[in-house]
Amino acid sequence: MGFPKFFTPNGDGIxxxxxxKGLSTDYSQNSTVFIYDRYGKLIKQYKPNSKGWNGIFNGQLLSANDYWYVVNLVDSExxxxxxxGHFSLIR
Incomplete structure (x- = not known):
């Protein structure tokens, strides 16, 4: 399991x-990912088995910056x- 240090949502498919990354199937649907901006505002909440976050908030492309995550993983028991941690959005 890993947490990327950056992503580049520019439509190139990479x-x-x-x-x-690499999340085990041992974690249930109760697991949740929270993404926050540098001021602590919640930007995105989703299940880790989804496609993830594409750098958009309220229909707008967010600027290149650092963002923070909290990942709560709940196993089958x-x-x-x-x-x-944190990561960078690079444009």
Whole structure:
């Protein structure tokens, strides 16, 4: 499992979305990814088995900047693991 340090949502098909990489199927549908801007505003919330975040908020392309994530993973037995970190959106 890994958390990319950057993504480049420019439509070239390479690193166009940000998401957890290599997530085990041991984690249930209760797992959630939260993306925040540098001021702590929630930008995106989604399930880690989705396509991820494409750098858009309210229909607008967000600027190149650092963003923070909180990933709450819940396994099939209900155990919670939380991961926090940051990454860069590069345009």
């Amino acid at each position: 690193n166009d979305t940000w998401n957890v 209900g155990n919670l693991r939380t991961f926090r």
